[in-house]
Amino acid sequence: MLKRYNIILYSTNKIVNSCRYVSQSMLKSTVNEKTGIATVIINKPPVNCISLELLNKINTEINKLQKDNIRGMILTSVRSLQKVFCGGLDIKEFYNPNPDRLAKYLTNLQDTWLSLYMTSFPTVSVINGHSLGGGCLIAMCCDYRVMVGPDYTIGLNETKLGVVPPKWFQDTMAAIIGHRKAEVSVIAGKTYTTDEALQIGLVDESSPDIDNAYKKGIQFLNSFEKISPWAFKMTKNISRQPISQWLIDNKQKDLEFVFNYMQTPSVQKHLGLYLQSLKK
Numbered sequence: 001m002l003k004r005y006n007i008i009l010y011s012t013n014k015i016v017n018s019c020r021y022v023s024q025s026m027l028k029s030t031v032n033e034k035t036g037i038a039t040v041i042i043n044k045p046p047v048n049c050i051s052l053e054l055l056n057k058i059n060t061e062i063n064k065l066q067k068d069n070i071r072g073m074i075l076t077s078v079r080s081l082q083k084v085f086c087g088g089l090d091i092k093e094f095y096n097p098n099p100d101r102l103a104k105y106l107t108n109l110q111d112t113w114l115s116l117y118m119t120s121f122p123t124v125s126v127i128n129g130h131s132l133g134g135g136c137l138i139a140m141c142c143d144y145r146v147m148v149g150p151d152y153t154i155g156l157n158e159t160k161l162g163v164v165p166p167k168w169f170q171d172t173m174a175a176i177i178g179h180r181k182a183e184v185s186v187i188a189g190k191t192y193t194t195d196e197a198l199q200i201g202l203v204d205e206s207s208p209d210i211d212n213a214y215k216k217g218i219q220f221l222n223s224f225e226k227i228s229p230w231a232f233k234m235t236k237n238i239s240r241q242p243i244s245q246w247l248i249d250n251k252q253k254d255l256e257f258v259f260n261y262m263q264t265p266s267v268q269k270h271l272g273l274y275l276q277s278l279k280k
């Protein structure tokens with residue numbers, strides 16, 4: 001019988017005393033051989049925003065862990081960033097884009113979402129800082145979220161940039177907090193503090209510090225010790241398949257919609273102003 005492991009997507013640098021260690025720039029991945037738990041740490045200063053290169057690394061690593069039959073995964077962000085889990089998709093990928101690179105970026109984003117959303121092993125995001133736009137999306141892909149607080153924010157804020165969160169972004173949130181709350185949230189580009197996110201169920205637990213948040217993540221993964229990996233995988237698949245199948249069936253249409261609107265003058269103007277406001 002295959003050994004099964006879990007993943008926590010987490011950002012830190014002193015977590016595991018372990019076995020396999022993959023350190024690529026931008027992404028560190030460690031698998032604790034004793035427990036079979038992987039810790040994946042995003043490490044792209046200053047704010048872990050997701051460029052095409054980082055996107056590729058995340059997708060490659062998840063697919064590798066999938067083949068390794070890990071027991072679970074924690075996804076997090078490097079501690080030295082201190083207050084950011086993930087600043088979202090790299091807006092520079094969308095502003096005055098090279099069309100070939102933009103198409104590649106959008107395709108890779110679809111593929112990475114599918115990989116992370118549909119892992120056959122349990123996943124936890126330890127959200128140790130702000131988590132906005134695409135940062136919120138990757139946290140929401142995990143099976144469980146522990147957010148450090150109280151001063152961080154999380155949410156799908158795309159409309160504030162003048163862009164549209166695709167159906168699968170919105171569906172991912174609706175599956176967690178319900179359709180009505182998700183609709184209100186994405187239309188307004190709303191962001192939530194840790195306490196607010198806990199209250200609406202966008203995160204499952206909060207923690208005043210990272211170590212404690214990580215422990216909670218491990219506890220969640222350990223709760224699957226007596227669950228058959230096959231039963232876990234099949235049940236999760238049934239639960240998430242309707243949302244993922246929509247993207248599989250509509251990949252090209254979804255890509256063309258974003259690819260076209262992203263390059264219109266009015267959207268470009270909005271993005272330019274937003275980037276400018278960040279610099280101030």
Ligand SMILES: CCCCCC/C=C\CC(=O)SCCNC(=O)CCNC(=O)[C@H](O)C(C)(C)COP(=O)(O)OP(=O)(O)OC[C@H]1O[C@@H](n2cnc3c(N)ncnc32)[C@H](O)[C@@H]1OP(=O)(O)O
Nearest residue numbers: 046047049087088089090091092130132133134258278279
């Ligand atoms: C099929 C695909 C469909 C795509 C449709 C969806 C499109 C987009 C989804 C998104 O994810 S859009 C991005 C959403 N994220 C944000 O709005 C976060 C913006 N950033 C912040 O609010 C803050 O930076 C922060 C994360 C709270 C951190 O604040 P801090 O004070 O620590 O850092 P700053 O000084 O603000 O930033 C440092 C440096 O980083 C640049 N930067 C920040 N975020 C981004 C980003 N998302 N993309 C690119 N660059 C970013 C910021 O401009 C600063 O740059 P410099 O001034 O140092 O050059």
